Amino acid sequence: MTDKLYRYLFDQADVRGELVQLNESYQQMIAGHDYPAPVRQLLGQMLAATSLLTAILKFEGEIAVQIQGDGPLRLMVINGTHQQALRGVARCQDEVPSGTLQEMVGKGHLVITITPKEGERYQGVVGLTEPTLAGCLEQYFAQSEQLRTRLWLHANDQHAAGMLLQEMPASNVDSDVEFEHLEQLTDTVKAEELFDLPAEEVLRRLYHQESVQVFEPGPVVFRCSCSRERSLSAIVTLDPTELQAxxxxxxxxxxxxxxxxxxxxxxxxxxxxxxxxxxxxxxAQH
Ligand SMILES: [Zn+2]
Structure with missing residues (x-):
């Protein structure tokens, strides 16, 4: 199963949805790192979340989704482009327990930075007040976009996957009822279904009584933007005397x-x- 992002629309409601299933990109991201299981899985969730966010927040350019705090998991960041090329890294300073976001990250923030190809850079920050990454991202949408948004994020050692529901900006009076109905249906999705079943099958099972328009899926890939040139230009910003030494x-x-x-x-x-x-x-004189 290749890594794909599906977008869909409900015909009878002003609600849009997304489903992402990641396998290869997730494995490539964690390969060569000795992350403990809870860190790996949170990275997987964040990878899925970044893919979902990138598709919903319309921009052309780069996105960085980052959590930082004073806990054992100090920093976690996923960088991506609007073309769904993603990479990520985590830094721990202590043994990271499997628990709530606060137990892992401590007191901290979720920061979302969008750097468009043209125009102003945008940054949104929310506190880590919810026990899950999905909960914190929902807070972010409530504050910044003021659109009802729900996320479901799952990862084990092999797979990372996620779903998102969001009301459309110009939704009608009944949208709350409609949204809650679709939210309840989506709530029944199991992590294993998202990991193992084809996306079309998951959507059919969840929404068999709804009329859903599913768009052609797009690929999601792991890609690092590092290069020899970028590394060298970072080195020469250091103090020349120090470099000489x-x-x-x-x-x-x-x-x-x-x-x-x-x-x-x-x-x-x-x-x-x-x-x-x-x-x-x-x-240059030397
Ligand atoms: Zn690299």
Missing amino acids: ILAEQDAIEMQCDYCGAQYRFDAIDIAAAQEGQTGGSS
Whole structure:
């Protein structure tokens, strides 16, 4: 089963829905990291959530969904593009218990940053007041979009999956009743169904009495945006004297990407060339 995001609309209600099933992208994201099971699974949920959010928040550019706090799980971030290319990483400072979001992350925030290709960067922040990631994201939508939104997020060691329901911006008077009805139907979805059944089958089981229009699904992929050039330009922002001192001790500076594990190695010549490029070249005197 390849990783896909489905979008659908209910004919008789001003409500839209999404369903995402992730397998390969989730496995690629956690490969090479030694995350404890609760961290892996929360990353899986966040990966599914970011895919769902990316489709619902209309933008062309990049999105970052991040939780940060003072607990054992210090930071978790998923970066993505509007084309559903996602990557993610988590940082722990202690043993992370399997429990509520607060037990894992402590006191903290959920931050959503959208960087459009054109136009202003937008950032939304909510406190981690709900016990689940889905609950916190629902809070986010209640505050920022003021649209009724529900999310269902699940992950085990193999699969990550999620669903979303949201009322349409211009919904009618009966929309609360309609929304609650669809919410109750969606609430019956089991994690195993989302992991193991084809999306069409899940939707048929949940909404067999509704008239639903399901759109052609789109692919979701793991892709890291790191590169040798980006890593080198990050290195040359460091203090030149410090760089000289490091290069005097070792013959190269090595960097590993936190997200995908790619390794980059730069020797003194690489760094000098990049520093020259940075200062415009002609003024370099050493
Ligand atoms: Zn990378």
